[in-house]
Amino acid sequence: MTQFNLPTMFPIHSRHVAVIGAGAAGLVAARELRREGHKVVVLEKNDQIGGTWIYTDRVESDPLGLDPRRPVIHSSIYGSLRTNLPREVMGFKDYPFVSRNDGSGDPRRFPGHTEVLKYLKEFAREFGIEEMVRFETEVVNVGLMDNNKWKVRSKKINNKDSFDEIYDAVVACNGHYSQPRIAEIPGIDSWPGKQIHSHNYRTPEHFRDQVIVLIGSSASAVDICRDIAGVAREVHVASRSVADGTYEKQPIYDNMWLHSMEIALKDGTVVFRNGNMVLADVILHCTGYKYHFPFLDTNGYVTVDDNRVGPLYKHVFPPGLAPWLSFVGLPWKVIPFPMCELQSKWIAGALSGRILLPSQEEMMEDTKSFYSTLEASGIPKRYTHNLSDYQFDYDNWLAGQCGCEGVEEWRILMYLAASSSRRTRPETYRDEWEDDHLILQAQEDFNKYPP
Numbered sequence: 480m481t482q483f484n485l486p487t488m489f490p491i492h493s494r495h496v497a498v499i500g501a502g503a504a505g506l507v508a509a510r511e512l513r514r515e516g517h518k519v520v521v522l523e524k525n526d527q528i529g530g531t532w533i534y535t536d537r538v539e540s541d542p543l544g545l546d547p548r549r550p551v552i553h554s555s556i557y558g559s560l561r562t563n564l565p566r567e568v569m570g571f572k573d574y575p576f577v578s579r580n581d582g583s584g585d586p587r588r589f590p591g592h593t594e595v596l597k598y599l600k601e602f603a604r605e606f607g608i609e610e611m612v613r614f615e616t617e618v619v620n621v622g623l624m625d626n627n628k629w630k631v632r633s634k635k636i637n638n639k640d641s642f643d644e645i646y647d648a649v650v651a652c653n654g655h656y657s658q659p660r661i662a663e664i665p666g667i668d669s670w671p672g673k674q675i676h677s678h679n680y681r682t683p684e685h686f687r688d689q690v691i692v693l694i695g696s697s698a699s700a701v702d703i704c705r706d707i708a709g710v711a712r713e714v715h716v717a718s719r720s721v722a723d724g725t726y727e728k729q730p731i732y733d734n735m736w737l738h739s740m741e742i743a744l745k746d747g748t749v750v751f752r753n754g755n756m757v758l759a760d761v762i763l764h765c766t767g768y769k770y771h772f773p774f775l776d777t778n779g780y781v782t783v784d785d786n787r788v789g790p791l792y793k794h795v796f797p798p799g800l801a802p803w804l805s806f807v808g809l810p811w812k813v814i815p816f817p818m819c820e821l822q823s824k825w826i827a828g829a830l831s832g833r834i835l836l837p838s839q840e841e842m843m844e845d846t847k848s849f850y851s852t853l854e855a856s857g858i859p860k861r862y863t864h865n866l867s868d869y870q871f872d873y874d875n876w877l878a879g880q881c882g883c884e885g886v887e888e889w890r891i892l893m894y895l896a897a898s899s900s901r902r903t904r905p906e907t908y909r910d911e912w913e914d915d916h917l918i919l920q921a922q923e924d925f926n927k928y929p930p
């Protein structure tokens with residue numbers, strides 16, 4: 480196990496911290512909090528670490544995920560999933576996601592989901608994280624007490640009895656790819672076909688010989704439409720990211736077409752904005768997810784409004800509750816693992832008193848001004864946590880707060896190269912690339928962290 484020395488020049492306060500979730504975010508949060516000297520308990524409802532990377536062929540009883548009482552399956556991973564980022568880019572900064580070359584794993588540069596789970600398990604083993612995790616323990620309520628501590632109520636899976644504990648701080652790492660968001664289509668309630676959200680998509684077999692309308696343009700949509708085209712009669716992709724009126728047969732496939740959104744329903748048929756109509760068997764919603772914190776009770780201080788979790792200073796701290804409540808991993812269109820690593824370092828340092836946060840008023844002012852800028856630019860609330868264009872500025876800002884190195888130049892260039900290839904060559908970008916020189920730079924960097 481790797482050992483670390485704590486800095487000695489600061490008066491470090493050790494806090495009792497609950498981390499909710501043992502996915503990538505919770506694991507790195509636990510590591511950073513303990514490195515800083517905090518006493519950490521990770522509460523995880525599953526029986527193993529890995530969060531969304533734990534593939535299961537089980538799906539939910541409600542294929543759209545609308546019924547709030549349904550038993551929730553956490554993971555949204557499908558069978559054929561390979562990462563959409565090269566492994567060099569994807570890994571934590573100080574624990575590179577390299578192929579071990581021992582014949583035990585998936586050595587591909589864009590590996591399958593099993594390899595990511597294996598990596599997270601190795602990460603947990605390397606840093607002794609499992610010993611902090613209480614498995615099969617679901618957090619059902621987190622509430623602020625009069626003395627400004629948190630009461631965390633949890634229960635063992637398959638057991639009704641709950642159990643209360645008091646913590647100084649809570650770090651929410653519960654993930655945000657489990658609660659489906661559905662496209663609103665007038666008249667959908669009486670549409671006779673089948674509907675499913677990609678959260679409940681695993682393999683293409685169920686779609687054999689059927690006509691599918693797939694809504695969405697995210698990385699999952701791009702993968703799943705291709706997965707399905709191999710067996711379906713026709714696949715019609717309706718996307719918001721293409722020009723109005725688009726109607727294009729997709730290269731390589733003789734049964735897949737791209738249409739612009741919106742769609743409408745008429746007499747059982749799906750009508751596209753470009754005027755085409757199809758008699759579809761299935762509408763498959765690849766339309767993303769909602770932030771969801773069913774356990775969190777902050778007396779209305781933190782809310783989810785049109786998918787904005789707020790108010791949050793820099794997507795992490797609610798100003799009035801900082802640093803005692805924090806969120807890791809909320810931003811999207813980012814490289815998640817290294818971003819979570821930096822957010823976690825910031826939280827750990829703020830809790831110990833080593834890193835000073837601005838005053839509550841200053842954090843609130845900054846947050847309000849951020850929201851005003853979004854509004855002035857016509858960006859809807861639901862894009863609040865979409866960092867895309869400025870993710871590296873954000874990461875470097877976090878690194879500056881923590882006094883550590885920012886994002887490596889090779890990582891930025893490699894991310895940009897992969898994103899561009901994914902857009903232009905969705906079939907081949909995972910197996911053909913032109914950035915070998917960046918791989919060499921990454922490997923040189925990784926030598927700092929021997930396996």
Ligand code: FAD
Pocket residue numbers: 499500501502503504505522523524525528529530531532553555556557561562563564569616617618619652653654655656699774807808814815816
């Ligand atoms: P999760 O992995 O979802 O972990 C959250 C954990 O919290 C889970 O273990 C869950 O059981 C637990 N939990 C939730 N609620 C409770 C509760 N009440 N009590 C106790 N425990 C609870 N990222 C990449 O970097 N590269 C990719 O190629 C990539 N592909 C993706 C493909 C898909 C289809 C999806 C859905 C995501 C993909 N991602 C990818 C993003 C991925 O989500 C992140 O990489 C990362 O795994 C998120 O980690 P997390 O810890 O925030 O959330």
